[in-house]
Amino acid sequence: MGIIAFIIIGLIAGLIARAILPGRQSMGLLATTLLGMVGSLVGGLIGSLFVRDGRLFDLHPSGLLMSVAGAIVVLLLVGATGRRRIHA
Template identity: 70%
Template sequence: MSIIAFLVIGLLAGLLARALMPGNQSMGLLATTLLGIAGSFVGGFIGSFFNSDGRILDLHPSGLIFSVIGAMVLLLLVGFAGRSRRVRI
């Protein structure tokens, strides 16, 4: 897969994940793209459990779905990490 296609799929996955997650995620376009790319890796890892050959980085028809799921998992983890740093009075 080319780098441009990888970036476009990452951007789409990041945008979809941010749209589906409740709450306010204050991220720019670059952070959203990086979230989607990282979500693609996480989603590929999750998707490899359901695939018989177990390859992580191969392109699958359900790749965008697992990329969005992976990006949502990362958003959830970042939300939990950011919540513990706030001082509550």
């Protein structure tokens, strides 16, 4: 997969994940793209646990769905760690 396709899929996955997850996420366009890109990697790793074809970074039909799922997981993890912080 080319880097441009990775960035575009990351942006789309980040936007969809932020729309699905309730609450206010104060992120700009760059942070949303990075969220989707990290979510794409997490989703790809989760997907590779179920399919053993040896091609982790290839485009798959379910790639966007797993990217969105991975971005939601990342948003939930970031939200959970952010709530535990004690503000002085």
